[in-house]
Amino acid sequence: MTVTVRTLKGSEAKISDGSLDEFRMTVRGDVFTPHDPGYEDVRSPYNAMHPGTPALVVRPTGTADVIGAVNFARENGLLVAVRGGGHSVAGLSSVDGGLLLDLARMNGVDVDPEARTVRVQGGALVGDMDHETQAFGLVAPCGVVSDTGVAGLTLGGGEGWVRRKHGLSVDNLLSAQVVCADGQVRTASADSNPDLFWAIRGGGGNFGVVTSFTFQCHRVGPIVAFAGVFHPVEDAENVYRQFRDWARKAPDEISALIGCTTLPASEHTPPEIHNKPFIVTGAVYSGDPEEGMKVIQPLRDIGNPLADISGPLPFVAVQAAFDEFFQRGTLRSYWKSTFVDELTDPILDIIVDKARNRPHERVFVVTFFMGGAINRVAVDDTAYSERSANWMVSIDGNWTDASDDDQVISWVRGAWGEVHEHGTGSLYLNFTGVADEAVTVGVESAFDKANLQRLEDIKGHYDPDNFFRLNNNIPPAS
Ligand SMILES: Cc1cc2nc3c(=O)[nH]c(=O)nc-3n(C[C@H](O)[C@H](O)[C@H](O)COP(=O)(O)OP(=O)(O)OC[C@H]3O[C@@H](n4cnc5c(N)ncnc54)[C@H](O)[C@@H]3O)c2cc1C
CATH class of the missing domain: 3.30.43.10 (Uridine Diphospho-n-acetylenolpyruvylglucosamine Reductase, domain 2)
Structure with missing residues (x-):
């Protein structure tokens, strides 16, 4: 047959x-x-x-x-x-x-504790990597859900709980092994095929199949100071403003977010938030946990929380905290994100309005505090280009029934459009959904103009026939 x-x-x-x-x-x-x-x-x-x-x-x-x-x-x-x-x-x-x-x-992970590096295969998940690195008290910066792939996340940028102290995943990539469209295996690093190395740090899966990544690790954990505070959605204006004001003064050790969603009952979350919309503030301190608990205290003092699960926690537990709610094959997803320089009051008003009027309980309106180490990298150092914004707002459409597709997708687009008007014009490709759009959606906005031109040239060199095209696709220069 x-x-x-x-x-x-x-x-x-x-x-x-x-x-x-x-x-x-x-x-x-x-x-x-x-x-x-x-x-x-x-x-x-x-x-x-x-x-x-x-x-x-x-x-x-x-x-x-x-x-x-x-x-x-x-x-x-x-x-x-x-x-x-x-x-x-x-x-x-x-x-x-x-x-x-x-x-x-291909999910093998190998830590070199002396060099403080980790080599992970191209199919490893964030949890696979954290499990091994944390055995040595090390972290390679990656995402906040342990079931996400290291590969796609890294190739698009990679932001997680240590981003403001240690940068994005791409900022910690030392080298990669890439099987290109011609079937040749290339090492991509500062010394070997540096153009390819530059391109895969933000340019997605356009340049070949990455069979392994080697990252620089940092001393974080095994215990970290963690803030997780839940507020009634009615208190949104106050909580968002106080969170922003606290974050503005926070040291780079703090990576933080604020979001609004509704979650089903679970034995792992406080009963006060079950099946009720809530605002959550979250933060991790990349440093001494005792000092970290002091730094996050003002966040815990905001308003009258429904519940507060903050405390010194194992880093791997923090990394798995959201897993239960993002299980494979259970949610339909369409997300759109935008970077903003500052969380001005008019932007906060839009975000709060969207948080309150989500079309499905699992829609997550989430704002990430960026900046710090991320913004100390020059725009042309990596293909990933957003190096000035202090915030990223992501409108994460998550729902369960196909019959709600049109309603949620159109709401996400509208909400995103309102925030994007106030943004830097840039967006995060890893948080970009595709419904009836082409796979090139967002590519022009995500990259600095010169970076995009360079990506097209490098694509033209390594993959002139666009063999690798099911990705945030970059047209090969002819
Ligand atoms: C629940 C959830 C939580 C998330 N949390 C975060 C977060 O905390 N931080 C963050 O930055 N992002 C996060 N993301 C977004 C995430 O970074 C992207 O969805 C990313 O694409 C996932 O990588 P993956 O390998 O799992 O994806 P895949 O679906 O496997 O692939 C995504 C893209 O990468 C390409 N690709 C994958 N592996 C390879 C490889 N080995 N070689 C070449 N190309 C490859 C694919 O072809 C595809 O184009 C999250 C996404 C979800 C759904």
Whole structure:
């Protein structure tokens, strides 16, 4: 039986049994067609809006398999989606009819405690990395949900609980191993293919399959001072303003956020917030926990909280705190974000209005306190370009029923538009949903003009045929 696979040209390629068997012989990992047992378990990613129906799924066990899969796909002209952790908000690691290259089995993590570095494979999750680095009291800056992939998060920037002290994930990347469209393996670092190294620090999956990343780590944890304070939504104006005023004076050790959502009952959250809209302020202090608890105290003193779960906590527990509410395949997601220099009163008024009038209980209106180390990197040092804003506002549409798609998506667009008018004009591609937009949505706004031009040139060099196109796609310069 032949397998019909979508091609880069939009036509269909017939892969014969013989060719597929030959390919299977060259890889150690799994190759699934829709008829194979196990296919259903692996085809879908995080976002329930983009389940994907790949014609082939390849799950490599190492770089050799990735090379084999890239060559097989290129030689047959196949449309390929690459998946690291599968958390793409835009569904960029899903494909209908094409070949899905899913790196989930490549989740190895190796810490060098003396050099304070960590090498992680391209399918590792944030939790895989934290588990290993924290054994040595180290952290490589990454995201705040442990089930997110290190790969996609890093390739788009990567912001988490230590960002203001230690920067973004891209700011801590030392090198990467990349399988490019020609099937060649390249090391990307300051000394080796520096143009590729520059491009993958923000330019997404455009340049090849990253089979491993090496990061600089920092001493954080195992215990950190954590603030988690829940307020009634009725007190939003007061809480948002006081949070902003506290943050403005906070040291770089503080990374913080404020958001509004509603969560179902859980044994891990205080009963006072179950099934009720709340405002949450959250912060982590990257330093001495005792000192950190003093620094976050004013945040705990704001208003009359419904509940306060602040305290010295294991860093890995903080990293897993949101996991329960973001389980794979359970939510439909469409997010849009925008950077703003300052949280002025007019912007706060818009945010508070949106927080109060969310169209679905799981919609999360969240504002991240940025700046610090992130803004000490020059705009042209990395492809990632937003190096001046102090805040990022993200309108995270999350809901459950397909019948609500239109309503929530159009609300997210409207809410985002109102905040974006006051913003720097830039946005975070990792927080950019795709509904009926092209995969290029947001690309022009996300990058500084000169950075985008350079990205197009580098794309033209490493991937002139746009073989890697299911990503925040950068057109190759001809
Ligand atoms: C619940 C949730 C929480 C999040 N929290 C944070 C957060 O705290 N901080 C933050 O910065 N972002 C966060 N994000 C956004 C996240 O950074 C992006 O969704 C990111 O794309 C996820 O990476 P992934 O590997 O899981 O995604 P995938 O869906 O696997 O891939 C996303 C993109 O990266 C490409 N890609 C993935 N792996 C590779 C690889 N090995 N080589 C080349 N290309 C690859 C894919 O082709 C695709 O284009 C969150 C997202 C969700 C859904």
